[in-house]
Amino acid sequence: MTAPLPLPRLRLIRPTTVEAAVAARVECPQHEVLAGGTDLLVNLRRGLLAPPALIDITGIAELDEVRTTADRTRIGALVRLDRLAEDPAIASRHAALREAAVAVAAPGHRRLATVGGNLCLQTRCIYVNQSAWWRAAHGACLKSGGEVCHVAPEGARCHAAFSGDVAPALIALDAEIEIAGPAGRRRVACADLYHEEGRAHLRLDSGEIVTAIEVPTSIAHSGYLKERIRRSFDFPLAGVAIACRTEGAELSALRIAVTGTNSRPLLIEGTDALLGRRIDESVLAAAEKLVARQVRPMRTTLFPANHRRSVAAALARRLLGALGAPDAAAGRGHAGGTA
Amino acid sequence: MFDPGPIPGKRLLRIRLNGRWREDAVADDQLLVDYLRDTAGLTGTKTGCDGGECGACTVLVDDEPIPSCLTLAARCEGRSVETIEGLAAGGRLHRLQQAFHEKLGAQCGFCTPGMIMAAEGLLRRQPDPSEAEIRAALAGNLCRCTGYVKIVESVRAAAAADA
Amino acid sequence: MPTLAGTRDGVPLIDGIDKVTGRARYTADLDHRGAFVGRMLRSPCSHGQITRLDVERARQLPGVVAVLTGEDFRVPYGVLPIAMNEYPLARGKVRYRGEPVAAVAAIDAETAERALSLIELDVRELPAYYEAAEARAADAVRIHDDKPGNLEREVHHTFGDVAAGFAAADLVREELIDCAEINHAQIEPHAALAEFDPFTNRLTMQSVSQVTFYLHLMLARCLEMDESRIRVIKPFVGGGFGARVEVLNFELVTAMLARAAGGKVAMELSREETFITHRARPQTRIRLKLGLGRDGRLRACECEVVQRGGAYAGYGVITILYAGSLLHGLYDLPAVKYDGYRVYTNTPPCGAMRGHGSVDTRHAFEVLLDRMARELGLDPFEVRRRNLLHAPTRTLNELAIMSYGLAECLDRVESASGWKARRGRLPHGKGLGMACSHYVSGAAKPIHWTGEPHAVVNVKVDWDGSVTAFTGAADIGQGSSTMVAIAVAETLGLPIEQVRVIAADSATTPKDNGAYSSRITFMVGNAAIDAARRLRGMLTEAAARRLDCDPADVECAGGRFHVTGATDRGITFEEAVKAALVDQGTLTVKGTFTCPPEAQGGKHRGGAVGSTMGFSYAAQVVEVSVDEDTGQVTVDRVWVALDCGFAINPLAVRGQIEGAVWMGMGQALMEETRYLNGMPAHASFLEYRMPTSLDSPPIDAQIVESIDPNGPFGAKEASEGALASFAPALVAAIADAVGVDLDELPATPDRILDALVARRRRQRLDAVAGGGR
Numbered sequence A: 001m002t003a004p005l006p007l008p009r010l011r012l013i014r015p016t017t018v019e020a021a022v023a024a025r026v027e028c029p030q031h032e033v034l035a036g037g038t039d040l041l042v043n044l045r046r047g048l049l050a051p052p053a054l055i056d057i058t059g060i061a062e063l064d065e066v067r068t069t070a071d072r073t074r075i076g077a078l079v080r081l082d083r084l085a086e087d088p089a090i091a092s093r094h095a096a097l098r099e100a101a102v103a104v105a106a107p108g109h110r111r112l113a114t115v116g117g118n119l120c121l122q123t124r125c126i127y128v129n130q131s132a133w134w135r136a137a138h139g140a141c142l143k144s145g146g147e148v149c150h151v152a153p154e155g156a157r158c159h160a161a162f163s164g165d166v167a168p169a170l171i172a173l174d175a176e177i178e179i180a181g182p183a184g185r186r187r188v189a190c191a192d193l194y195h196e197e198g199r200a201h202l203r204l205d206s207g208e209i210v211t212a213i214e215v216p217t218s219i220a221h222s223g224y225l226k227e228r229i230r231r232s233f234d235f236p237l238a239g240v241a242i243a244c245r246t247e248g249a250e251l252s253a254l255r256i257a258v259t260g261t262n263s264r265p266l267l268i269e270g271t272d273a274l275l276g277r278r279i280d281e282s283v284l285a286a287a288e289k290l291v292a293r294q295v296r297p298m299r300t301t302l303f304p305a306n307h308r309r310s311v312a313a314a315l316a317r318r319l320l321g322a323l324g325a326p327d328a329a330a331g332r333g334h335a336g337g338t339a
Numbered sequence B: 001m002f003d004p005g006p007i008p009g010k011r012l013l014r015i016r017l018n019g020r021w022r023e024d025a026v027a028d029d030q031l032l033v034d035y036l037r038d039t040a041g042l043t044g045t046k047t048g049c050d051g052g053e054c055g056a057c058t059v060l061v062d063d064e065p066i067p068s069c070l071t072l073a074a075r076c077e078g079r080s081v082e083t084i085e086g087l088a089a090g091g092r093l094h095r096l097q098q099a100f101h102e103k104l105g106a107q108c109g110f111c112t113p114g115m116i117m118a119a120e121g122l123l124r125r126q127p128d129p130s131e132a133e134i135r136a137a138l139a140g141n142l143c144r145c146t147g148y149v150k151i152v153e154s155v156r157a158a159a160a161a162d163a
Numbered sequence C: 001m002p003t004l005a006g007t008r009d010g011v012p013l014i015d016g017i018d019k020v021t022g023r024a025r026y027t028a029d030l031d032h033r034g035a036f037v038g039r040m041l042r043s044p045c046s047h048g049q050i051t052r053l054d055v056e057r058a059r060q061l062p063g064v065v066a067v068l069t070g071e072d073f074r075v076p077y078g079v080l081p082i083a084m085n086e087y088p089l090a091r092g093k094v095r096y097r098g099e100p101v102a103a104v105a106a107i108d109a110e111t112a113e114r115a116l117s118l119i120e121l122d123v124r125e126l127p128a129y130y131e132a133a134e135a136r137a138a139d140a141v142r143i144h145d146d147k148p149g150n151l152e153r154e155v156h157h158t159f160g161d162v163a164a165g166f167a168a169a170d171l172v173r174e175e176l177i178d179c180a181e182i183n184h185a186q187i188e189p190h191a192a193l194a195e196f197d198p199f200t201n202r203l204t205m206q207s208v209s210q211v212t213f214y215l216h217l218m219l220a221r222c223l224e225m226d227e228s229r230i231r232v233i234k235p236f237v238g239g240g241f242g243a244r245v246e247v248l249n250f251e252l253v254t255a256m257l258a259r260a261a262g263g264k265v266a267m268e269l270s271r272e273e274t275f276i277t278h279r280a281r282p283q284t285r286i287r288l289k290l291g292l293g294r295d296g297r298l299r300a301c302e303c304e305v306v307q308r309g310g311a312y313a314g315y316g317v318i319t320i321l322y323a324g325s326l327l328h329g330l331y332d333l334p335a336v337k338y339d340g341y342r343v344y345t346n347t348p349p350c351g352a353m354r355g356h357g358s359v360d361t362r363h364a365f366e367v368l369l370d371r372m373a374r375e376l377g378l379d380p381f382e383v384r385r386r387n388l389l390h391a392p393t394r395t396l397n398e399l400a401i402m403s404y405g406l407a408e409c410l411d412r413v414e415s416a417s418g419w420k421a422r423r424g425r426l427p428h429g430k431g432l433g434m435a436c437s438h439y440v441s442g443a444a445k446p447i448h449w450t451g452e453p454h455a456v457v458n459v460k461v462d463w464d465g466s467v468t469a470f471t472g473a474a475d476i477g478q479g480s481s482t483m484v485a486i487a488v489a490e491t492l493g494l495p496i497e498q499v500r501v502i503a504a505d506s507a508t509t510p511k512d513n514g515a516y517s518s519r520i521t522f523m524v525g526n527a528a529i530d531a532a533r534r535l536r537g538m539l540t541e542a543a544a545r546r547l548d549c550d551p552a553d554v555e556c557a558g559g560r561f562h563v564t565g566a567t568d569r570g571i572t573f574e575e576a577v578k579a580a581l582v583d584q585g586t587l588t589v590k591g592t593f594t595c596p597p598e599a600q601g602g603k604h605r606g607g608a609v610g611s612t613m614g615f616s617y618a619a620q621v622v623e624v625s626v627d628e629d630t631g632q633v634t635v636d637r638v639w640v641a642l643d644c645g646f647a648i649n650p651l652a653v654r655g656q657i658e659g660a661v662w663m664g665m666g667q668a669l670m671e672e673t674r675y676l677n678g679m680p681a682h683a684s685f686l687e688y689r690m691p692t693s694l695d696s697p698p699i700d701a702q703i704v705e706s707i708d709p710n711g712p713f714g715a716k717e718a719s720e721g722a723l724a725s726f727a728p729a730l731v732a733a734i735a736d737a738v739g740v741d742l743d744e745l746p747a748t749p750d751r752i753l754d755a756l757v758a759r760r761r762r763q764r765l766d767a768v769a770g771g772g773r
């Protein structure tokens, strides 16, 4: 028992109902929710947090269901990413969701990782995703209990980047998130689950957990492209999801969301101005520009912010072009990855 | 002085390890990989990183390959866990072991147990995988010695061999 | 051409079954029962004077059995006798973030961690330098008092008339090439297990070492112990690549903790600590100038190399010497000037890594040669062919070249890749590039020069007919024990299964200098053959007595000794053994190998570095696709040919070539260690990105056999030579694909996009300038 970086001492609470899980969270807000654990256990070993107990929600059967109706798909928070990647119904209804799910980490992780965990993934920064020794030696930052942000010392906020792959797909697809809390269940648009603040990017109240995702089927075409250095387990330097609908040849709906560049998955504004137009060079250029203008990558990774910005914009152009092409499924996804 | 911290919970874990049921008292905070190596004494499963970044710890849980450093032992209650030590049976190497041996799928051998378990998970799902499927299935398992060439060859040879 | 019985396709590793069954025990898998847990406290500070180090509270903590600081180590260590400037735990000063300053052993990991947290360390900070240029600045404070300018070593070598060479050249070009620092990143994290017996005062050490003999020496030195009381055993080792070719701080600390605790101490390092231990390829800046004739002949070469060496000497002197000396030996170079600067910085110490010293300068050389050939309208293969050497020969710096298969390597990859038909005809965004490289088969002069042979192997044969070879050579996955088994079996005419190999245990095996500079096949292989031949001689004599004939008329083959020309008049191997044992008992013979003085390099200072009995040669072609929107480079295919003299085990040779090419690819495409104010920013496999199975192309590896006159069966090294040609071939392929010349490694998407943007800007400016005229 000499292995370095063990987990801190903690207890496991294993509720079997949503109500019991919420009650456990209410009783002690410091307890952390454990789903797949692929993010949380690593963070615990690196001392990023030290909860007295983990509330392991994987015993709640209700949260592990996928249900399809004509106009929506309901996905429980515990549905694993490998299932999202392989379920033919998801692939045919929500291509972006499938493509985002397979872009996460590597196959072994996806067999553990849940969609709820992916949405609630901690934001990332090269100054905090390190060992406890590292952070102490370097000096803490706002997110790790210090006074200053090493990325933007002049500011008062944390810019740690939201780096989940699935959230932008769900935002583009206009999904809603179902949340359970002490006061019962509520729903929010996926984009509204997040704040632009790296220390507290989730808008969940004390005691709340994510229980399900509801994805409408109204937007037919969608896709996800991811920029990373290698084709397997690499967080997105930038990831772009687009969902669109065309009537005749004209755009009747267009939603673009970007991950890896901000502290939240960012819904790009101003896409409505492109509605009614055909997807031609000018529309592609406009989409590229919208993305380039709105994303705010900071020096939270080893790769330069300007690179992440220009690649996010380039991916948006490429993806929209591919979705607008006659056979929309083909011809894209270099970095989208199949890992 | 120091604060010893809360006492971790302990529970009785019943799992089927390489085909045999066993019971152990495990702490709530024990990772599956540490349970396998320290409690069960099965050191074939390796640790190559500080969590989730190398695949050397890959084992099968209910037939599915997962990194055993990313899950808790306590969560394997009632499940079947298989490690590299469980593959050879009746004095015969498993076909993946035979192939990795003959085709030099193992150089230093440190990634090999995880690699073979990931490949075994693939072959159980897909007995006749393409090269692309093999590469995709092993994408979470790093190897620093082989360039993966002979690993992929080994998995293909094993798939072609009779079970 | 020689052929080895039954091994033309190659044989699996003799320890392969242990590896595929999980039976193989690596250091962390050894019996840890009763072991205390060792942990080290690391410096949070890059550079400074230790003003207080109080371990009292840690010592008082129940469960703590030993606490050490630098004060417990009076003697410095280091791999080079001339440059031992490191202590296992820092004394007086810390020089990089992560440097070990104190260590504890305790009853369990939790107690050990807690003890570390009770140690109080105060450091008075000094200015810290993270780049070579900063450390060399005129006003920089010294990292080591005896090293002004923070220069560990300067090398200035000139061979031939360089000025005349450039004057005679038709094209002279100069480039500045930057190569990132990279790491071995072997998958097994560092670990050690030491057991001290307080009753007999004996120490048994097991560790991840590639150099068990050096470890033995350094343990005796730093623990101030009698060498004979130490036993070093190498368990299975999960890769090395140079990470473990020098003795590492944690090994010495673990042993010292075991002695202090009077028992057994296990130390396992995290992946982060394994990265911090480092000793890999330094960040290197190369300024290279070449002169070429219109005929493609090289006329002169001028090369300046600056290496950011990190905080301690390690192998630094050797690395900076290799970088210059291995400019030679690949092509016919009439004039070479080399200036090398090895610089101390406040970063973890660099060291030796696969292709030691040669990789980054070779990269620069090949890249520039390729660009100049393009300017002259010469095909990249052609320009190399015009500069081939002819063995046997000696280079300007007195390196002996005894065999040279580069021409055949070129032919092989040119045809395999379809170069002539495809180069220049691929669609935009796809490209082909090629390059060459070479490497030594063992340093002809060992680091610890004692006058002993370069290698010794013992072979024992006993009443049961079993043959056991004893070698100190460390098998770290490269298959050296298998090579020894083949060499012995082949020489004795036995199937390989009949030979056992016992390796790397100082209590039973002869001393061996270790697994570095690709020395084992050449040196240990020759020693193994020598031992087996002696044994064969004894058995032949015994057989002759039994067969009642002259020993000269006895042949040994197929497990039998028989009279030449009369296969029926013979006895089995076992019978010959029984006959030989009469009067003598168990036979143990010794074989040795010594590099002759002529192979040991020039008389100039540092002239021994680069000298070897034989060079391996490689050529490779890389095919890429480049995505101009994202900067992503995909390696589609690689064709490589390596002249390894003779492939004793073709299966293992192919495995080594593939591994080397792939490792070159990692360095070329994505691997990079970076620091944030001296903190390692890459100390995980997420941030230190090596290629996964999905990033890795098929590799077409071909073996070229030039049959070296001195190699064992004609063999030379096979595991390093092919590495260095990958990166330049990749850079050439990128240029072919999208027309940008990359001056920096690795070729990450951001660098590619930057280069593309810069080129577009230049083109616009050129267009404006052109339009204005």
Ligand SMILES: Cc1cc2nc3c(=O)[nH]c(=O)nc-3n(C[C@H](O)[C@H](O)[C@H](O)COP(=O)(O)OP(=O)(O)OC[C@H]3O[C@@H](n4cnc5c(N)ncnc54)[C@H](O)[C@@H]3O)c2cc1C
Residues within 6 Å of the ligand: A032, A033, A034, A035, A036, A037, A038, A039, A040, A041, A042, A077, A081, A103, A104, A105, A106, A109, A112, A113, A114, A115, A116, A117, A118, A119, A120, A121, A122, A163, A164, A165, A166, A208, A209, A210, A211, A233, A234, A235, A236, B051, B052, B053, C686
């Ligand atoms: C090597 C490696 C590479 C990775 N690469 C990627 C990548 O490329 N892309 C990517 O997106 N992710 C990546 N990840 C992160 C992680 O694997 C995934 O994001 C995964 O989907 C997280 O899901 P989980 O169920 O394992 O979450 P957990 O680890 O269980 O939880 C993550 C966080 O969400 C909280 N949480 C979980 N479920 C809920 C819920 N229902 N309600 C409220 N809070 C909840 C937890 O408390 C925790 O803070 C990587 C991880 C590793 C180790």
Ligand code: SF4
Residues within 6 Å of the ligand: A124, A125, A126, A127, A128, A141, A142, A143, A144, A148, A149, A150, A151, A152, A157, A158, A159, A160, A198, A300
């Ligand atoms: S963005 Fe700033 S505050 Fe946030 S984690 Fe990084 S350094 Fe810390």
Ligand code: FES
Residues within 6 Å of the ligand: B046, B047, B048, B049, B050, B051, B052, B053, B054, B055, B056, B057, B058, B067, B068, B069, B070
């Ligand atoms: S030990 Fe590296 S992934 Fe588990």
Ligand code: FES
Residues within 6 Å of the ligand: B105, B106, B107, B108, B109, B110, B111, B112, B142, B143, B144, B145, B146, C187, C238, C239, C477
């Ligand atoms: S064989 Fe050494 S890491 Fe794969």
